[in-house]
Amino acid sequence: MCTSIIFSPADHYFGRNLDLEISFGQQVVITPRKYEFKFKNMPSLKNHNAIVGIAMVADGYPLYFDASNEKGLGMAGLNYNGNAHYFPVTDEDKDNIASFEFIPWILGQCGTVAEAKNLLSRINITNLNFKPEMQASPLHWLLADKTGASVVIESDADGLHVYDNPVGVLTNNPKFPLQLFNLNNYSNVSSAEPKNGFSKDVDFNLYSREMGSRDLPGGADSASRFVRATFNKFNAPVSDDNNKNIDTYFHILHSVEQQKGVDQVGPGKFEYTIYSSGTNLDTSDFYYTTYENKRINHIDIHKEDLTASDLITFPMLDQVTINDQN
Numbered sequence: 001m002c003t004s005i006i007f008s009p010a011d012h013y014f015g016r017n018l019d020l021e022i023s024f025g026q027q028v029v030i031t032p033r034k035y036e037f038k039f040k041n042m043p044s045l046k047n048h049n050a051i052v053g054i055a056m057v058a059d060g061y062p063l064y065f066d067a068s069n070e071k072g073l074g075m076a077g078l079n080y081n082g083n084a085h086y087f088p089v090t091d092e093d094k095d096n097i098a099s100f101e102f103i104p105w106i107l108g109q110c111g112t113v114a115e116a117k118n119l120l121s122r123i124n125i126t127n128l129n130f131k132p133e134m135q136a137s138p139l140h141w142l143l144a145d146k147t148g149a150s151v152v153i154e155s156d157a158d159g160l161h162v163y164d165n166p167v168g169v170l171t172n173n174p175k176f177p178l179q180l181f182n183l184n185n186y187s188n189v190s191s192a193e194p195k196n197g198f199s200k201d202v203d204f205n206l207y208s209r210e211m212g213s214r215d216l217p218g219g220a221d222s223a224s225r226f227v228r229a230t231f232n233k234f235n236a237p238v239s240d241d242n243n244k245n246i247d248t249y250f251h252i253l254h255s256v257e258q259q260k261g262v263d264q265v266g267p268g269k270f271e272y273t274i275y276s277s278g279t280n281l282d283t284s285d286f287y288y289t290t291y292e293n294k295r296i297n298h299i300d301i302h303k304e305d306l307t308a309s310d311l312i313t314f315p316m317l318d319q320v321t322i323n324d325q326n
């Protein structure tokens with residue numbers, strides 16, 4: 001499963017955890033402005049916003065899992081199994097975009113969520129596969145910008161939904177409105193010590209600190225991660241120091257990470273948090289950690305030639321790093 005957030009302490013940080021049992025050979029991929037983005041049913045984009053994020057490059061095409069552009073708009077695709085519904089190419093006056101083209105299409109052209117909403121109102125997400133041996137994945141998306149605004153996009157059997165997201169968090173199933181509704185069940189969770197609302201005739205012993213957050217769900221299931229990431233995000237300290245904020249951002253994502261061994265998905269197969277990514281949407285600085293390498297890695301896109309036409313890739317550094325202190 002996966003978790004995506006936008007965290008806005010001063011600058012705005014956007015990205016995700018990618019949780020799975022297998023790796024797709026993903027890399028950090030910068031798509032410079034003049035790389036020609038081709039689409040199955042739409043004219044190609046020859047000059048567009050530069051994009052940075054995590055992608056698998058297949059036949060020279062960056063299949064982005066999550067990415068942000070140089071204008072400060074970010075987008076992540078998360079598993080949405082059983083609910084995602086993509087449609088045949090339509091003759092109606094719509095933009096036919098395949099699910100794997102969706103991130104390039106939006107990030108290539110838009111700078112804000114508000115601008116993206118215009119394009120979204122015209123989109124039909126098509127059921128085409130990238131190639132026969134690579135079936136389209138059932139996804140939904142979190143889209144967020146450097147004003148702090150975010151929306152969730154779900155293509156369901158009854159059509160495309162664009163929901164304003166007041167909490168800036170997305171996980172997996174169920175549908176986003178139900179995830180949001182489920183938060184109602186946790187209004188008693190608090191960063192403060194609990195007050196006795198039970199009865200004045202019963203004596204309570206606060207035998208532990210942290211009892212305000214005792215009712216936070218601890219599981220790795222999607223609904224539990226949604227509540228936990230939201231609580232942890234809204235109670236996180238804010239700083240005016242970028243390094244502290246990016247560190248806090250990763251603390252929030254790591255609070256819903258999956259350790260290897262605890263979520264079995266098949267015989268001997270366990271889902272785990274392969275990587276966590278984050279972009280400072282105000283500066284386009286890109287950061288990531290991996291399961292093995294918790295040191296925060298940084299890629300400065302402005303050190304690269306963003307006017308180029310070829311993809312710029314970086315392997316993800318995923319060796320355990322121990323800092324020998326003596």
Ligand SMILES: C[C@H](CCC(=O)NCCS(=O)(=O)O)[C@H]1CC[C@H]2[C@@H]3CC[C@@H]4C[C@H](O)CC[C@]4(C)[C@H]3C[C@H](O)[C@]12C
Binds near residue numbers: 137
């Ligand atoms: C698996 C991941 C979601 C993680 C998650 O939620 N895991 C729970 C699994 S489970 O629900 O618990 O079983 C998702 C997130 C983004 C996806 C890629 C998007 C581009 C491209 C789209 C093409 O159409 C198909 C190949 C493609 C490379 C995709 C592969 C894969 O689908 C990716 C990595």
